[in-house]
Amino acid sequence: MKFYIEEFPLLVLTLICVAAILIVAILLIVRYRRSQRLRSAGSYVEALKDLIRGDEESAFRHLKRVVKEDTANTDAYLKLGDIFRRRGEVVRALQIHRQLTVRNDLNTRTRMELLKSLALDYMESNKNEQAIAKLKELISLDKKDLWGHQQLLRQFERQKDWSQALSAQETIFKITGQKDDSLLALYEVQIGHKWADQKEFHKARLKYKDALRRDRLCVPAYLDLGDAFQQEGRLDEALESWKELLQKVPEKAYLAFERLERVLYEKGQFGEVAKIYRDLLERDPDNLRALLALATLYDKKGNLDEAIRTCQRALQVDATSHVARQLLVKFYQQRGDQAKVMENLETLINSAQVTPNRFLCRNCGHESQEPLWRCPHCDQWRTYIP
Ligand SMILES: [Zn+2]
Structure with missing residues (x-):
């Protein structure tokens, strides 16, 4: 008992000391943690500032410090x-x-x-x-x-x-809240292509028709619909699809010319081709490409007079058309009219100037008079070629 009494103050003292050390230790840890948190918060803010400034190197260093100090x-x-x-x-x-x-x-x-x-x-x-x-x-x-x-x-x-x-x-x-049915139509056309690639022409045609339901002016849908009919030997229906393109989008009609000529020749309906061009020209008299196609056709048939007349019509539509002028030179040459050959050659040479720059988007075909580095049409970068 005595022992205890004597030892008591020492024990209390020891306990107090231990408690004091503990408290100091806890306080130190809390302070350290707090300062660490503060430091890490500071680093985090610095990192955010770096990122805003675009300094990724510095942000990287700061962020590494943050995650080391504050895993949360x-x-x-x-x-x-x-x-x-x-x-x-x-x-x-x-x-x-x-x-x-x-x-x-x-x-x-x-x-x-x-x-x-x-x-x-x-x-x-x-x-x-x-x-x-x-x-x-x-x-x-x-x-x-x-x-x-x-x-x-x-x-x-x-x-x-x-x-x-x-x-x-x-x-x-x-x-x-946008709407662009002609773009959606192009997706339908792509789905159609996939079917056509697998020789599922019926399914392909259904997709091309879906495309036309979305956009009556969807050029590839008319072309591909005709191709899908042609693949199965349904030439009349193929011709119908392409003729419809001529009706609906005359300015893009030329894309179907070669197809129409090929199939009509295959069917032996030579006269039909000229008729198609004439019909088109009746509706769209200034269709340069139709005039040139018709002139070439007259030439093939040996009808030089009509060929020359059609060429001259083409030049009335576009006096600078080199193709029309070249055809005219060729036709006069065939006729043996050297004076006319020389006259037209001279015009051709004189008009041979550096043509104004035309820049085409490789991605969407959008045309621009000036060089562009971002296509305003398809939003692609660096797609312009001179
Ligand atoms: Zn483009």
């Missing part, structure tokens, strides 16, 4: 992964992003950001199926996510899955 900062991990992807280290990007998917404390917004990053990672590594899966997951969280639908459309187009692309494009139009 999901957004820092997300952005770090994105930088890895942009640096071409897509495996690291995927590693970081995949690890985040198992966290169950993510809110919907963060989860959506994560799905976007993952989709981009998969796209970068050409894993289209996985990219599509992530994009679909993203869209399931927000059905109106435009970015998700646009990326999905790109993936479907890459895979040449035109049916899915078509519905993705329709959804995008619904979200943005």
Whole structure:
């Protein structure tokens, strides 16, 4: 007992000391943690500023510090992964992003950001199926996510899955309130091509007709519909499709000329070709290409007078048409009219100036007088050729 009494103050003192040390230790840890959090928060803010400035190197360094000090900062991990992807280290990007998917404390917004990053990672590594899966997951969280639908459309187009692309494009139009039936018609045409490639011409034709239901002026639909009939030996129906193009879109009629001539010759209906051109010219008198085709046809038949007359008509429509002038030279030559040959050759030589620049989009054929680096028609970059 005595022992205890004597020892008591020492024990209390020891306990107090231990408690004091503990308290100081806890305080130090709390302070350290707080300062670490503050430091990491500071680094995070710096990283965000770097990203806004476009300084990815510095952002990368800051973000690495953030995730070391504060493993709860999901957004820092997300952005770090994105930088890895942009640096071409897509495996690291995927590693970081995949690890985040198992966290169950993510809110919907963060989860959506994560799905976007993952989709981009998969796209970068050409894993289209996985990219599509992530994009679909993203869209399931927000059905109106435009970015998700646009990326999905790109993936479907890459895979040449035109049916899915078509519905993705329709959804995008619904979200943005736009409408472009002639574009949707082109998707139908693509679906048709796939059937035609498999020699399923009936199914192909149904698609071309769907295209025409969307857009009565869909040029490839008329051409391909005729081709699909022709493939099965249904020449009359093929001719009907192409003649309809002449009716509906006379300015693009020339695209069917060669087809019409081929099939009509095959059928032995030589006279029909000239009649088609004349009918077209009756409705569309200034159709230069029809005039040139008709002139060539008259020449083939040995009717030089009509050939020359038609050429002159063509030159009335477009006095600068080199093709018309060349044909005229050729016809006068055949007739032996040297004076006319010389006269027209002279005109041809004098008009041979540097033609004004024409720039064509390789992607959509859009034409521009001046060089463009982004097509205003199809939104593609660097598609213009002089
Ligand atoms: Zn274009």
